[in-house]
Amino acid sequence: MAVNVRKLAEKPELLAGGHRACAGCGASVALRQIMRAVEGHVVVSFATGCMEVVTTIYPYTAWRVPYIHNAFENSAATISGVEAAYRSLKRQGKIDRDINFIAFGGDGGTYDIGLQSLSGALERGHNFLYVCYDNEAYMNTGIQRSGSTPFGAATSTTPVGSKIKGKQQWKKPLIDICLSHGIPYAATASPHNYVDLMNKVQKALSIEGPKFMNVMTSCNRGWHFKADDSIEMNRLAVETCIWPLFEVEYGVFKVTYKPRNKLPVEEYLKHQGRFKHFFKPGNEHLLETYQKNVDARWEWLLAMEEFSKEHPYGGLFKPAE
Amino acid sequence: MADRKIRQVKLSLTGNEAGAFALKQANPDVAAVFPITPQTELMHAFSAYVADGAVNTEMVYVESEHSAMSATVGAAAAGARAFTATSANGLALMWEIVYIAASLRLPIVMPVINRALSGPINIHCDHSDTMGARDAGWIQIFCENSQEVYDSLLCAFRIGENKKVLLPVMVTLDGFIISHTTEVVETIERDEDARAFIGPYEPWISLLDVDNPVTMGPLDLQDYYFEHKRQQVEAMTNAPAVIDEVFAAYGELTGRRYERVEKYRTDDAEVVLMSLGSTAGTAKEAVDVLRDEGLAVGHLKVRTFRPFPFDLVREALSGAKVVGVLDRSISFGAQYGPLCTEVMAAVHGKDVEIRNFIYGLGGRDIFVEQIAETGRSLYDLMRGKKDLPPQSYIGLRE
Secondary structure: OOOOHHHHHOOOOOEOOOOOOOOOOHHHHHHHHHHHHOOOEEEEEEOOOHHHHHHOEOOOOOEOOOEEEOOOOOHHHHHHHHHHHHHHHHHOOOOOOOEEEEEEEEHHHHHHOOHHHHHHHHHHOOOEEEEEEEOOOEOOOOOEOOOOOOOOOOOOOOOEOOOOEOOOOOOOOHHHHHHOOOOOEEEEEOOOOHHHHHHHHHHHHHOOOEEEEEEEOOOHHHHOOOHHHHHHHHHHHHHOOOOOOEEEEOOEEEEOOOOOOOOOOHHHHOOOHHHHHHHOOOOHHHHHHHHHHHHHHHHHHHHHHHHHHHOOOOOOOOOOO | OOOOOOOEEEEEEOHHHHHHHHHHHHOOOEEEEOOOOOOHHHHHHHHHHHHOOOOOOEEEEOOOHHHHHHHHHHHHHOOOOEEOOEOHHHHHHOHHHHHHHHHOOOOOEEEEEEOOOOOOOOOOOOOHHHHOOOOOOOEEEEOOOHHHHHHHHHHHHHHHHOOOOOOOEEEEEEOOOOOOOOEEEEEEOOHHHHHHHHOOOOOOOOOOOOOOOOEEOOEOOOOOHHHHHHHHHHHHHHHHHHHHHHHHHHHHHHOOOOOOEEEEOOOOOOEEEEEOOOHHHHHHHHHHHHHHOOOOEEEEEEOEEEOOOHHHHHHHOOOOOEEEEEEOOOOOOOOOOHHHHHHHHHOOOOOOEEEEEEEOHHHOOOOHHHHHHHHHHHHHHHOOOOOOOOEEEEOOOO
16 A cells, blocks of 8 residues: 555645744644545544644634644543544434544643543544654744653753753653554654655554554754755654654554665754754763664664564454454 | 423432433433542443443543543534533643633533542532632532432533533532432433433534534634633623523423522521532521521522522522621632622622631531521621621631
């Protein structure tokens, strides 16, 4: 199964242009791609955050599909209610349409404040796709660190001072947490590789049960790079294996893109103001630490791909054969 | 039975069971619930109806009250008749979404089993939980007993769903005192009759109407937010007439006639006591004791705290010289408790003395004799024999 991009391009946009995202926003590009990949009807719930704000400033909306924003931490709980209503009304014969459900949240709304709500919805097994658009900090409120902010990155709340240099903790391995719920499908994606991203959206929506996707979305305002380099930043994150593209279907790992020449992490970090201090004399250890962590994760992922072929853990939602 | 159109049957039910029974008869499409004492038994009883296939309700057993209200909002926004139920800290945890439910104009119904808010942690009755939600934009109906719980819940759907209202409705019952006490409750015998009274649900908006996509919960800034708040005021202003209409229709059907306030021996009363919830029953006993002593004392119960029945309270207190308002919660730093503050506003400009009494916090019992003694001291105040501070306590060790 592969998306036919030319055919998809002929469909009307479900996310209309004219929204108010910043120039260079990676998230709005990813969002448009995700909505383009949806076939059939869809209802969307959104956590408070950049994309919520820029697409729905009353009395305008960029959404051509039913959309609800409830609050910051409850996109997954809200879609749970919508999906429960769907099941109830369908069972009662009050509606007959087939409808997809997608809950969106930024990294703040997913890694942090919305994690409990997401965990509950995954465990309950609602038939929905959760998409985290991960721009690695609370961008909407002014670039504060989140559980997703990478090690060493400078943010408004983890500035580079004379004693403390940026964020002291690692990025939370969110997809691992989601996978631990035994869900049937989880994937990472990046808008620079839109075919891979759209394939994953379509695959996710074709599977019954709770699905999760984490999409890295560059933020030139928060990461401090030139607005026209957004897609390039996402590409470099993948080429350095900082953001590996993979999917896990019923417990089987598949790395969906393997760089021919894995680039060193500085090829990604050096373009971004948030990592500027990595390249100051005396801070060489930051770069080394970062590279080590990325390498270890990448090797683990490749090993998991092999291991899970032989030992597929089907998870908790696999249909009986 | 002559004036009644339907058959009714008496059941022995606790407040929680009466609530669950009414909800079973209402047959909502979705419920999202999370356990908290003393709400749990309502949930258990309703889950048993679900397990027996007695309702069409899709249950969402969420991981917190915040998600309970969030999922209920999602379900209601998707065109489902939806409910949840909670108490105290659970209501506090869902606080953010309680406001959003009202501002999205979703007619959710929520029994709240009144329990004292932490801290210190306590599981017994007072009204601090629902009083904390009094400005959230919900209709609030306080119940004196299990019968009122059953009746109010059936009425709640019809009130909230009325197109002139479209507001969520909270039906409150006192934790343990009502929720766990078995009483005789007269119920509509056939579920169809109860369902016919509520009527089929015709949502004003639905996310599942994919042919007519709507954006719900957009960012609303300086240019529109104020007007939207004004619309909520309008809904609340429309509510009393709708409540009266629904209560009247319910009275026709069942013979149980309710008003937004309940007057008990107030017509010639010089001293009027006021309370909410289960204490009203105790206070009416105290009124009888005082009447036997030759004192012209009455009791005025407020059933709908939101919208507050200002006109009815003002009218009911028109002959009173002294009013004693019993509050089962404290508004720290305010001169009076929540109920007394509203009563002061209702009688503003009238020549009447008002005293506020805080009682029963954390489930402390209130007895007939304590209220009778309060009535006597108010009588002494009226006669100039005694002075009383604006606010004092009943049953407190100082």
